[in-house]
Amino acid sequence: MTSADVAASTLHPAERDAMARALTLAATDGLVLGSNPRVGCVLLDADGATLAEGFHRGAGTPHAEAVALTNARHAVGPDALRGATAVVTLEPCAHTGRTGPCAHALRDAGVGRVVYAQTDPHRVAAGGAQVLRDAGIDVVDAADLLDDDLASRVRDLNHAWTTAVTLGRPYVTWKVATSLDGRTAAADGTSRWITSAAARRDVHRLRAGVDTVLVGTGTLLADDPALTVRDAVGAQPLRAVMGLRDVPAGARLASPGPDGSRALHLRTRDPRAALAELWDHERRHVLLEGGRTLAAAFWRAGLVDEVVAYVAPVLLGAGPAAVADLGITTITGAARLDVTGVTLVAPDDADAPGDTTVRLALRPRKEQ
Template sequence: MNQPQSVDSLDAAMRLAIEHSYQVKGTTYPNPPVGAVIVDPQGRVVGVGATEPAGGEHAEVLALRRAGGLAAGGIAFVTLEPCNHYGKTPPCVNALIEARVSMVVYAVDDPNAIAGGGAGRLQAAGVQVRTGVLADQVAAGPLREWLHKVRTGLPHVTWKYASSVDGRSAAADGSSRWISSEASRLDLHRRRAIADAIVVGTGTVLADDPALTARRGDGSLADRQPLRVVVGMREIPPEAKVLNDDSRTMVIRTHDPMEVIKALTDRTDVLLEGGPTLAGAFLRAGAVDRILAYVAPMLLGGPVTAVDDVGVPTIARALRWQFDGIDRAGPDLVLSLVPYGG
């Protein structure tokens, strides 16, 4: 029998919960992708869990079930404040209290007015509560899009693009396959597989005929496919790949980004993958919550930039963003940015 894993700090246990949260991201809507870890009084991990698809068990309940009686006197680590309401399942705080854990440690407060209040309920039952452990990592990681949706009522929009190091999205003759590396493209397909929708303009469909699917490394379709959304007034030919049976497709006849956002209010995680015109329109409208840039170590020059006019007449009016992550994908840099001060 394998020896139970041990953790030597609150941070280490929460990092394990975060790992499990990431594993179910994109599969739990409308619930958040939560991870939970139960540690016994000796510091051994005796139960782990992550949110099941809607209607299934929550992370804490799964972790407690796997821990069994070993949870008594132990500590529960959860990426989100345990819920305190009856939905399709009973409140998670009930299970934690009944399991007789001595403490609950969670990263992020639940902003949902209906489900929140779990911390107070636990404390009233004599359970110690500690909050804020690795909160920034959780809020900017597995719960980023869900927290945005709860707080604003709108889907979280990530503008994704690939460019050369000098900001070009294609060569002077229009060729662009491939600017980004194979590693970057695999990373994008992984992100597509957990997104709720991909948005492009009719210009991209007519020029590139993209399938807008999420695929595995061997080219096969991923189990989960995002909704494909095409924006614009031009007609799409019936043979376009975006209209095939690989996933559902929504066509929105508008040039207004906010109309697109309103049409997708039942979604949480939206990828904007359109060309420079659509990207510029969304940026001018303030409808982008995150930028994800795949930057390749090549120079192209020429007129084809990653984004068109964003409504900036002078440097003093520049749209200010700040980096919140820099990673590598093969030879490329993957830059994550959020609005400055956001």
């Protein structure tokens, strides 16, 4: 297979398989991505056989394409890449950041064809496809050529990052844990625990998938949360608190985290200002935890991208509602969401056998 054998608008079966493999590589667990997306790359020779693979391990480390090129040179030698095809999950960057631009590296290596699954949404880094085309390389934007399975894997791989980069602010996931009747505490304010031990451990996994965990000063003063990730595989997320009140010296958030990091105090009540400051700290995915007033402020500002709700099989009948006033007065104004995932969190040994928690992932519905 040479680049001339395959039209620019079709995908060779070997390239389809390579893309599936590149997606698997990109989705490797336990990466410390920082502000960067997940990317995987597979290099194929002229016969469609795999020359080398690579994936990105996070900000400050080489990009997926660079890793794969290095691996190919080690394995096959410097000339192995003449006429090779690079299959990449994301459009190669044209931007010199902490590493050189991948489009140049692919061009200079003599690659004959580049297939990528997603256009780079980043205004600064984009333009790699044009650089490659200008060098006479076959470039295939495969977004519309993938089957449904691969296309949905591409969408899911960097959903939060893509949204963040497109909007120019961190992606916001609002986590809420409630009783079956929508309460977060009993009448006297006690709330430990409404959800099962298994559900609380699931929250740690949720935290491990974001780069920032945010609470309001109200929650800080009421609950003194630690906001750390138990058994973290990757990095601890940044712990952030938002509001005008001071963080007491004795608060858990005033102490360094398990990795020695300090919490960040955003001295504002404006969700947009808080997100702008987090963006400047290279944050791309914020988890709102606790603070029904804080969450309502984000919601009313249209700054919630996703809701993750843990519904526990518990009735309280009284106590604070999980969700504060959203400004909705009548049923036609109800905030409708689309369910994107439902998981049953089975009880663990510390829980009662029937203590199944339902975990819903939802996205606010566009055009209501």
